Amino acid sequence: MSSQPPQMAKPRLTGTLSIQILTASLFILGTALALVSMFATISVRNYLMEQTDNNLLSSGQIVASQTIDAILSGTGETILPNDFYLYVDNYYGPPIEAVHYSVVDRYGRPADPQTLVMIPRAEPQTVPGTITNTNWRIITVPLMSAKQVDEQIGTVLIGLPLAKIDLAVSALQRVLGIFVLIVIAFGAVISYFIVQRSLRGIREIIHVTGEVKAGNYAARVPEGPPGSEVGMLGESINAMLSEIETSFAARAASERRMRQFVSDASHELRTPLASIRGYAELYRMGGVPADQVDMAFARVEAESGRMAHLVEDLLQLARLDEQRPEKWKHVDLAATALNTVSDFLARSPDRVATVTNLEGGEVESVVITADQDRIIQLFTNLLGNVATHTPPDTPVEVAVGLCPDEDCVAVVEVRDHGPGIDDADRERIFERFYRTDTSRYRGSGGSGLGLAIVAAIMGRHHGHAQVLETPGGGLTVRLKFPNAIVDTSGEAASADDPKSGEKNTEKSGGQKSTKLGRIFLPKRSNTGSIPKVSGDKPADN
Incomplete structure (x- = not known):
């Protein structure tokens, strides 16, 4: 058995779209030309038949009368017009037949004129002739007596051969047939080029899909x-x-x-x-x-x-x-920052931490739609990152405020004044298990997952995490929250701060207006107790 994969069968020529379109086009063209040719042939034949009938009706009796007179006088053969055939059924004598010999040689005569003359035919009719495939057009007219008024003495059969009409129609059919073949051939050539040009894009698509099947996903259709x-x-x-x-x-x-x-x-x-x-x-x-x-x-x-x-x-x-699915509700970023910083200082009493607005002044309540547990984890991870990667005496600020850009509604910045990181590390600091080099203080170690979790949480909130350099040295992690996340549900998150003694008293729209103030969380005393955290007195609104 062969180990090669089976080859795809080439499509039959009759099965290709171009051949099908070309065949259909030529069929339609040929059918149309055939119908036109048939109509033209029938029209010409009917016209010639009408001319023959008019000739019979208008000239038949005159020719018959003149011919009979000529026959009776002995000069009938010279005055009978070509192509006319006369047969006279004389009631008082033998029948008389008058026809030019050249007509008989070429077209014969109507078959059985004795019987035909017995049937009155006021309108022209077609009858067979004595020569195969040669028909005649005949009429019968009464033969009146010249001596007695209104006395019929016989019947005259007048006929004209249809051979000339048949020859003319046959010639026309041959000409039309040749014309149709030429037009079909010309149409086939033109249609072929038009179809090939029109289907060029289809062939390119087939080629590109073949490349994609082979693994080239960068291939594109022109x-x-x-x-x-x-x-x-x-x-x-x-x-x-x-x-x-x-x-x-x-x-x-x-x-x-x-x-x-x-x-x-x-x-x-x-x-x-x-x-x-x-x-x-x-x-x-x-x-x-x-x-x-x-x-x-x-x-x-x-x-x-x-x-x-x-x-x-x-x-x-x-x-x-x-x-x-997240537990969406109204979350006060400022109050959450205060609570998280208090917990952070309880774990790291030697640290100095402040919560301010973006300009370093009094912080105001900023309410967004978010998952409160995730927001708490954001602050916890960022502050834990500061504790892990900076010396113990490094101060940290958490800034909360409204976003100055149109693509976001709130901004949180966690700023430290530690060693900072290199520019090359900033692009990868949110990757999982990524650690900077030894220039960043790592006295407490770390798993390399804290900032990865921050980036994942911001992604769930459709926000953006960014690393900047703190003015004067250090690292700043900026979090931008978008204008709209999901439909809100539940009551607004409480902004009460049991550690600071603050309580918000007003809400206006989607943002609380009570100022929480700029706070300073002091170090733990030597006795190990944690002093009460208090903020400035809320400003009057």
Whole structure:
């Protein structure tokens, strides 16, 4: 058996669209010409028959009378007009037949004139002749007596041969036949070139689809005539190919990211697992001195906590990738920032943090439609990123305000004054498991998933996350929330701040107007207690 794949059967010539169109066009053209030729032939024949009938009716009796007189006088053969045939049924004598000998040689005579003359025929009729395929046109007229008024003494049959009409019609048919063949041949040539030109775009589409089948997803159909069916088909094919190329590229990129994600996750989990396993085996083998047991188990606990944190981040990203429906409601970004900063200072008491508006002044309530849990996680991850990658004495500001651009409604900026990052790292900082080089402080380590989660949450909110350089040095993460996300549902999120003692008292439209003020969250006292956070007195509205 051959290992080569089966070849596609070539389409039969009769099955191609061009041949079908050409055949149909020629059939229509030939049928039309045949009908026209038939109509022309019938019209000419009818016209010639009408002329013959008029000749019989107008000249028949005159010719018959003159011929009979000539016969009776003995000179009938010289005065009888050519082509006329006369047969006289004389009631008082023998029948008389008068015809030119040349007519008899060429056309014969009407068959059985004795019988034909017995039937009155006031209108011309066609009868067969004595020569095969030669017909005659005849009429019968009464023969009146010249001596007695209104006395019929016989009947005269007058005939004209139709051979000349048949010859003329046959000649016309031959001419029309040749003309039809010439027109069909000329039409076939013209139709062939027109069809080939019209179907050029179809052949190009077939060629392009063959390339796409072979794996060349960048192939495109050349532009066709604007407004034509082939041109519109080409545009539709190109649009479809662009979608296919984009889909395949997205799938390939997704597969690459997934492989990289699995590889990075395996690598990240391998380290804490190896540490835990190493300490466990060392302890089982008795290799841990008694005075270092607590230290060994502390390391096991730290590595397990690191692994749990990593798994939690992975699960969070997986949930975001599942596109689960969000719990949309009104969320006050300023109040959420205050609460999250308070929690951040509880975990990092040596930090200095402030919540301001975008210009560094008093912060006002900014309400958007969002998932409150996701927004809290945004602030938590960004502040956690600051705690992980900056020295402990690095201050941080969280700025909340209205967006000055038309494409967004609110902006959040988390600014630190740490080492910052290189320009090359800014383009990849939101990638999963991506870490900057050692120029960024990493005293507490990190999984490389915090900012990836931020980017995923902003994507779910149809927003945008951007990394900038903080004036004076450091890193700023800017979050832009769009004008509209989804239909709102539920009541507005509470802006009460139990730590700051603030409470909003007014709402106007989609934005709360009570000022929360610029706050400063001090360090924890030496005794370990967390002082109460209070803001400025709300301004009168």
